[in-house]
Amino acid sequence: MVEAAKITDLTHDAPFESQYEEIDELLSKKQFYKEGFITNTNVETFAKGINEDVVRAISEKKNEPQWMLDFRLKALKVWQSMEEPHWAKAEYEPLDYQDYSYYSAPECGSCAGECNTDEAGEPEIDPEVAKAFAELGVPIEGNSEVAVDAIFDSISVSTTKREELAKLGIIFCSFSEAVQDYPDLVQKYIATVVPVGDNYFAALNSAVASDGTFVYVPEGVHCPIELSTYFRINEAKTGQFERTILIAEKGSYVSYLEGCSAPVRDTYQLHAAVVEVIVHEDAEVKYSTVQNWYPGDEDCHGGILNFVTKRGICEGDNSKLSWTQAETGSAITWKYPSCILKGDNSIGEFYSVALTNRHQQADTGTKMIHIGKNTKSTIISKGLSAGFSDNTYRGLVKILPSAEGARNFTQCDSMLIGDKCGAHTFPYIEVGNSSAQMEHEATTSRIGEDQLFYCQQRGISEQDAISMIVNGFCKDVFSELPLEFAQEAEELLAISLEGSVG
């Protein structure tokens, strides 16, 4: 039974033209993406194109067992039978998938799987790559309170704190290593939450999966530090297809963060990741993302196409999965971190801030699928549109007949900055059990001229006022981010609003 599907659409509605001229001017000031540098190092990059040989070559490069190759080849077939989806509220030309390279790695790390089996431990990191991560502020030396997996183009170059974590039985390694070292676990869970044929980009990812992070937290273990992955796309015309699997056994807890950036390029770069999260009984996973992919030039040419499938299952009773994301980059974002609430009393949460500026297009939201009894989900989405951008929230809350006593609370707020941007909300609600309680709140506002003037009259510059009002708007979501990330997200937002990119 479809109970309601409210649609609000505030497209390019421009009643206050004059009062936004100045804001538009502020937003279009010189742009600077400080993560936009290029690293020059010896790389091994496959020739452009995708076919069975390429998939075999990737698998061979990573020294993979037969089952992984079979998985890839099967996925390639599925992908070839599918069509590129264009239902999102974002416009782009169909991509030429033969014009991308599907594998690129700094040379001295290119043996990924192999050198890690070496007793000497960590493989040498290319100094240029190390420099790049240092410049990005990613602590790959392990001198931080956070454990880091650093991924450069197709491969993981460093994973810190692993011994410390290993003492607790926590596995934190690159996906490639997991295929080598923990094949049973990988085989048990891969594609169980996001099936190969789930969607076009998930199928593509399954075929050419580059690297990603693998996390396993054993029963009853409360992971004492934050685990994080930093993704960096460096090579031009290269796709990054990371595969991340995170498993939280019964009664465990883990907080995982990911960050991303890419150099300034003049052609679209493709990022099609798949993340699968499995949360067992009484376990809790907090998954946070600060996404700062290069959004392209003034017209968003050359930015990252961020087509990502993230999904988690609350498999056991009383389990909890919480997604928090701050999305500021990419030319186009297509991303719906979702929760399948299978266990009774399980909880799914989605907290999102999505900022679009210039010609960026974001179509993002979540899916909450309620299967178990007394399952609860919360969705808080804050969309900010500036410049000529389009920002869409698309979300599904589905209550299956079995989900007795399910509850959902959804709050969707949009803020328009300027008068040439669009904010769109597409909430889908399907209720199959009459005991369900659903709440949906939605607001759309503009940064008011009166708010700006109030701040200015108190001596605060217009630029600081905008950033203050915007951060206030996003506060409910930022308070869900781990502390150091919240800070970063706030700064990113400020930079993005300076007309610099995010």
Place this chain on the structure above:
Amino acid sequence: MLLKVENLHAEIDDKEIIKGLNLEIKPGEIHAIMGPNGAGKSTLANVLVGRDEYEVTDGSIEFDGEDLDELDPEERAHKGMFLAFQYPVEIPGVSNKFFMQTAVNAVRNERGQPELDMFEFDEFAKEKIELLDMRSDLLDRSVNVGFSGGEKKRNDIFQMALLEPKLCIMDETDSGLDIDALKLVANGVNSLRSPDRSFIVVTHYQRLLDYIKPDYVHVLYDGKIVKSGGFELGQQLEEQGYDEIIRHYHNG
């Protein structure tokens, strides 16, 4: 002279509202500006602090010896102009404390004073809260969100206390306040009076002036000051209304 307004003409949306206004204010003086609806009282307040939509088409505004013509609202604020709003604005998610610390430091920067860190600001704010006899949770709440009408006005007075301006312009601060709230606001203002601080109190009613005794009362009508006098002029207006003055203005 702190403020010198000469032959000021100003318009909004191509409509002239202020039509040749003169006003001089010395340090420490309190001037009340009264007048019927539509006389241009709020416009005058907004023009003085440099709000964008209002355009000065002729005349000049000199503040502390400096022509304000080219200055943005925040620059005027840095120089010591403060506007208490008729309708203070809500800013969800931004705490009063963060808001005011940012504002105070912006002004201090401009004056060449060192910024106040969190602890110093706390101390400073505590002093002012005590001075104004306000609730201590004021700082933790979002700017004006969920405040009653009276609380919003008092919050503006609190901000005034923190920013220590030279000229405070109160734009119908008394509108919508009951008598108790009015007294609280007036007491706040009175505690901030000093020989270095001047006030322009824009109001509709005599009531507020009973609590804040102005040195001068001006009647604004048709974009000009048509009559000026002492405190007693306010009382006269309360009894007789504006009709007499308006008739006189039209006749002569």
